[in-house]
Amino acid sequence: MTPTCPYCQQQAELVGGAAIYPHRQDLADKRLWNCAPCGAYVGCHDGTETPLGRLANAELREQLEVARAIIEPIATCEPTDVDPIHKRVRYVDVQMNRTEIAAMQAWLDAMTKETTNG
Numbered sequence: 001m002t003p004t005c006p007y008c009q010q011q012a013e014l015v016g017g018a019a020i021y022p023h024r025q026d027l028a029d030k031r032l033w034n035c036a037p038c039g040a041y042v043g044c045h046d047g048t049e050t051p052l053g054r055l056a057n058a059e060l061r062e063q064l065e066v067a068r069a070i071i072e073p074i075a076t077c078e079p080t081d082v083d084p085i086h087k088r089v090r091y092v093d094v095q096m097n098r099t100e101i102a103a104m105q106a107w108l109d110a111m112t113k114e115t116t117n118g
């Protein structure tokens with residue numbers, strides 16, 4: 001199913017990795033849904049045409065990078081080695097939401113890997 005661009009409501013176009021990442025030979029085999037007018041795109045799950053998520057423009061890709069930088073240390077920290085200033089908040093996050101955080105991290109990893117390595 002062809003995804004619709006969330007910015008301009010046009011149908012996205014399926015392109016190869018070279019169209020998005022001309023300097024990345026290792027990504028040439030990737031398939032991505034692209035909206036040329038918006039510069040928005042999203043990768044596909046490997047071996048499929050199923051988008052990893054919604055199309056992301058430059059602004060969202062930047063925001064995903066920021067979110068990933070915040071999530072990563074939370075997802076990997078242990079309650080015993082956190083910064084004392086944030087200990088309480090992060091302890092609760094880690095104890096109560098480790099599964100959710102891990103899922104979010106995996107999603108952010110996939111999104112950022114597919115959308116920001118150009």
Ligand SMILES: [Zn+2]
Pocket residue numbers: 005006007008009010035036037038039040
């Ligand atoms: Zn668009």
